[in-house]
Amino acid sequence: MISIFRTIRQKLIDSGSVSRYLFYAIGEILLVVVGILIALQVNNWNEERLQRQEEIKVLLNVRSDLLDGIEEMGFLNDLRTKMVGVIDLLVSEREQIINNYRPEKIDSLLSALTNTPTYNNQSGSLEVLLNTGRINLVRDDTLRTLLISWPGSVEDMIEGELDQEELDRDHYRPVLRSYISINNVYKNYSLAGRIQESDEIYNRPTGVKSDHTGLLSDPLFENILVNRELLLRIAIIETEELIDTANEMIRRIDQNVSN
Secondary structure (H helix, E strand, C coil): CCHHHHHHHHHHHHHHCCCHHHHHHHHHHHHHHHHHHHHHHHHHHHHHHHHHHHHHHHHHHHHHHHHHHHHHHHHHHHHHHHHHHHHHHHHHHHHHHHHHHHHHHHHHHHCCCCCCCCCCCCCHHHHHHHHHHHHHHHHHHHHHHHHHHHHHHHHHHHHHHHHHHHHHHHHHHHHHHHCCCCCHHHHCCCCCCCCCCHHHHHHCCCCCCCCCHHHHHHHHHHHHHHHHHHHHHHHHHHHHHHHHHHHHHHCCCCHHHHH
């Protein structure tokens, strides 16, 4: 191709026609410019295609993490809701429980409050997305904003969980130990399914005599229960909001991936 242009150029020079040579030179320049523009366009198109593939890949990974998070948060809220129900029963039906419930039944209720539901916060794909700067691959501005704000929203909820853990460790368990045989309470505790038939594990003689009436009549214990109930209810609300946000992000991810 270059040799052809060189031949044409030489013939025009030999012909002595300046106007025809200039016209040809301009055409050759335009042809080169068009070729460069086409090459740049192809390169840009290829780069955009690769970025789009990378965007879809990272969004699908984030989507998988969000689905796992929704499942875990739903499980935690189920636990919290059951704990709120137990607290409400212990506070509002205290006299009936003292007079009519067998000790084993009361221990069963108390065992439900030995849980401290906490979110594992497994969002590795989103952390990579944020820490490597690849968040800029996400073209949806609203989705990008939601993804950036997600860790902070989760952290707010986790702070409330830490308050629950502190209340449980520093207040609930100490007052429980002062009245109740922890061994008997743990007969009814299953560690969320990790220990099966725990009554067999803790079915052994104990020298601790439980005073259920004293525990349930202690104003300090009631205040601790009410405090725990408040923190649990706040955690339930915050977790429901996180679940709604996660579902919205998944909806937008699905839209972006399918477009």
